[in-house]
Every structure is written in C-alpha cells, then in structure tokens.
Amino acid sequence: xxxxxxxxxxxxxxxxxxxxxxxxxxxGALDTHRVKQLAATYNVTCVLxxxxxxxxxxxxxxxATPMKGNxxxxxxxxxxxxxxxxxxxxxxxxxxxxxxLGYTKAIRPFLNKRLRPIDILHGVSFASAASGYDELTAxxxxxxxxxKQLEYFRQYKIRLRQLVGARTAEDITKNAVAVMSMGxxxxxxxxxxxxxxxxxxxxxxxxxxxxxxxxxxxxxxHSLGITRLVVVGVPPLGCMPLVKTLMNRDTCVENYxxxxxxxxxxxxxxxxxxxxxxxxxxxxxxxxxxxxxAVNNPKKYGCLIEISKGCCGSGTxxxxxxxxxxxxxxxxxxxxxxxxxxxxEKMYEIIADQAIDSLEEQLMG
Numbered sequence: 001x002x003x004x005x006x007x008x009x010x011x012x013x014x015x016x017x018x019x020x021x022x023x024x025x026x027x028g029a030l031d032t033h034r035v036k037q038l039a040a041t042y043n044v045t046c047v048l049x050x051x052x053x054x055x056x057x058x059x060x061x062x063x064a065t066p067m068k069g070n071x072x073x074x075x076x077x078x079x080x081x082x083x084x085x086x087x088x089x090x091x092x093x094x095x096x097x098x099x100x101l102g103y104t105k106a107i108r109p110f111l112n113k114r115l116r117p118i119d120i121l122h123g124v125s126f127a128s129a130a131s132g133y134d135e136l137t138a139x140x141x142x143x144x145x146x147x148k149q150l151e152y153f154r155q156y157k158i159r160l161r162q163l164v165g166a167r168t169a170e171d172i173t174k175n176a177v178a179v180m181s182m183g184x185x186x187x188x189x190x191x192x193x194x195x196x197x198x199x200x201x202x203x204x205x206x207x208x209x210x211x212x213x214x215x216x217x218x219x220x221x222h223s224l225g226i227t228r229l230v231v232v233g234v235p236p237l238g239c240m241p242l243v244k245t246l247m248n249r250d251t252c253v254e255n256y257x258x259x260x261x262x263x264x265x266x267x268x269x270x271x272x273x274x275x276x277x278x279x280x281x282x283x284x285x286x287x288x289x290x291x292x293x294a295v296n297n298p299k300k301y302g303c304l305i306e307i308s309k310g311c312c313g314s315g316t317x318x319x320x321x322x323x324x325x326x327x328x329x330x331x332x333x334x335x336x337x338x339x340x341x342x343x344x345e346k347m348y349e350i351i352a353d354q355a356i357d358s359l360e361e362q363l364m365g
Contacts, residue, residue, distance in 0.1 A: 047101065047103065048226070050149050052127060054342070057092065057106065057127075059085070068320070069086060093349070098123065104119075109125055117163055121164075130185050132182050175227075215270045218274055229280065230282075231271060231282060232285045232355070235343075239252040242341050264286075268284055271284055291351075294350065305334040313327070315335075317340050
C-alpha cells in the first residue's frame with residue numbers, strides 16, 4: 001500500500017511538472033514559458049549539480065570546514081532573508097535554471113538532513129564550496145572533491161530507485177540536466193597559494209592536467225547514466241575585486257584573465273572530444289564572456305552600475321568568513337559582485353539566462 005501511494009505521488013508530481021510547461025510567462029529575466037515548453041518537449045526530468053561555491057546551496061554547512069556562507073549578510077536577499085550556505089546575497093544560477101524548468105525555486109543540497117522525496121525528484125546539488133577539478137584543491141579545505149560528489153550521486157540514485165523503482169529512476173537520470181561549475185579555486189586557492197602544484201607543473205601544464213581531470217569526471221558521470229550536461233567555464237579571475245586589490249590594480253588584471261581564457265579553451269577542446277567519443281550532449285556556458293561583458297557594458301544589463309567592488313564590507317577583500325556580520329550596499333542588484341569573489345544574485349540570473357540558451361542550442365537540438 002505504501003509503495004502504491006508513493007508511486008501515485010510520483011505520477012502526480014510528473015503531471016504537475018508537465019502542466020507547469022504551459023503556465024503563463026512569469027516575471028523575471030528568463031523566458032520561463034519558453035523554457036518550460038522546452039523541458040516538456042525534451043522530457044527534462046530534474047537538475048543535478050556538481051561544482052564549487054558558484055553552485056553550492058549549502059552542502060558545506062554539514063562539513064567540518066571553515067569554507068561556509070551560512071551567516072548574514074549572505075542570503076540577505078534570499079527568501080525570508082535567511083542565509084543558506086549560498087555564497088551570494090540570494091539565489092544562484094542553478095536555482096534560476098531549476099525554476100525556469102518548472103521544478104523548484106531553490107535547489108537543495110544533497111547533504112540536507114531534511115531532504116524530501118520531492119527534492120529527490122526535482123534534483124539536488126552535490127557541489128561544495130572551495131572544491132575544484134584537482135582533488136588536492138578540495139582536500140586543502142576539507143571539502144568535497146568531485147570523486148566524493150559523484151559518490152553522493154550514487155547514493156542519490158539509490159534513494160531515487162527506492163522512491164520510483166529501478167526503471168523509472170534510470171529514465172529520470174537519463175533525462176536530467178547536469179551542471180558542472182568549478183575551476184576557480186584550482187588557480188586562486190591552490191596553484192597561486194600552495195607550493196605543491198607549482199613544483200610539479202608549469203601553469204600551462206597545470207591547465208592541461210585540470211582539463212584531463214574534468215574529462216575523467218565527465219566520463220564517470222556518463223557511466224552513471226548522465227547524458228545531458230552543461231559545463232560552466234571559469235570566469236575572468238582578473239576582474240574579481242579581490243584579485244584587483246591584491247595586485248593593486250583599478251582595472252581587470254590581464255594576466256589572470258589570460259590564463260582564465262586559456263583554460264577555458266582547453267575545457268572546450270575536451271568537451272568537443274567527449275561529445276564525439278561518448279555521444280553525450282554537452283553544453284558550455286561562457287561565464288568568462290558574460291561577466292566580462294557585464295563589467296565592460298553594465299548598462300546593457302539594465303540596473304547594473306557598480307562593476308569594480310563587491311557589495312559586502314569594503315567590497316575589495318572580504319569574502320567568506322571575513323564578510324560575516326558586515327554592512328552591505330543598499331541595493332545588491334546594481335552590483336556585479338556580492339563580495340570580493342562571488343557574483344550577486346542579479347549576476348547569477350544573467351548567467352542563468354545564458355545557460356538556458358546553451359540548453360536549448362546544444363543539448364536539446
């Protein structure tokens with residue numbers, strides 16, 4: 001009887017998700033009506049997220065690590081103004097993507113102790129702030145490396161099978177959209193600060209190593225049933241307020257941006273190969289181009305005004321724990337950066353809009 005009720009609940013959720021595909025246009029930057037129709041047409045079942053602080057909704061809250069954002073002013077513009085562990089004033093790009101697809105307004109962390117059946121059905125995030133493609137990057141901060149995130153994904157699949165049965169669980173995984181977003185910490189917190197990798201690799205060699213790590217991770221994802229993936233490129237690191245402050249520059253630091261662009265080109269080359277060898281549908285989101293364009297042409301994006309500093313504290317050096325309890329700007333939606341490293345909710349919404357285009361053009365065609 002219990003299993004029958006669960007299956008009926010699952011069917012109801014699926015029916016509601018399909019019904020959402022024909023709902024009227026909602027407010028916001030994303031064309032949600034078009035996106036929901038897209039999701040229904042291609043049977044997109046849920047969103048599964050892997051990565052670092054750019055997509056971590058709070059998994060680090062449950063880890064013994066100082067890399068947390070579960071305190072104010074983080075989350076001040078989130079629902080009910082509460083911090084969740086997201087390193088922003090509000091939602092992340094993956095939250096906007098999930099909402100546009102018609103599933104949930106906020107993706108939950110897999111480690112959440114109160115994860116509900118509906119969360120399992122709609123998708124979760126395995127991401128962990130301060131992680132990277134290099135396992136060492138995560139180990140330096142005692143956070144989840146990609147290997148551990150994939151281990152939790154395996155546990156997720158077990159829970160999904162218990163909920164809907166083996167065949168339906170495989171169909172849900174096959175038709176899910178996975179998102180991978182990381183790479184920043186490999187450079188800023190590992191290669192540029194720690195002595196281990198610079199002794200082993202030149203910067204060029206390290207980029208090649210990271211791209212190889214990413215390729216292996218994607219092959220593992222494919223073996224676990226993921227067939228649709230969006231990879232987010234590394235942002236222009238030289239435009240981060242923290243980097244500009246440390247380098248005593250008023251404008252974006254060119255050499256940092258150059259190796260961001262160089263690494264992104266290696267990512268794209270690997271993705272092109274994987275599309276062919278795995279037959280996997282892989283989209284790419286140009287976070288570098290999007291953020292750099294917002295910095296260079298803020299008026300193009302409406303209300304953006306402040307491009308040089310973050311909203312938290314002085315906006316020049318504070319992020320993570322050093323941002324705790326500080327005053328903030330009056331309106332974060334006018335800022336590209338929330339703290340000295342991470343974008344604002346507004347910037348994440350802009351990135352999500354581009355990610356949806358990638359979904360349509362590269363994954364659903």
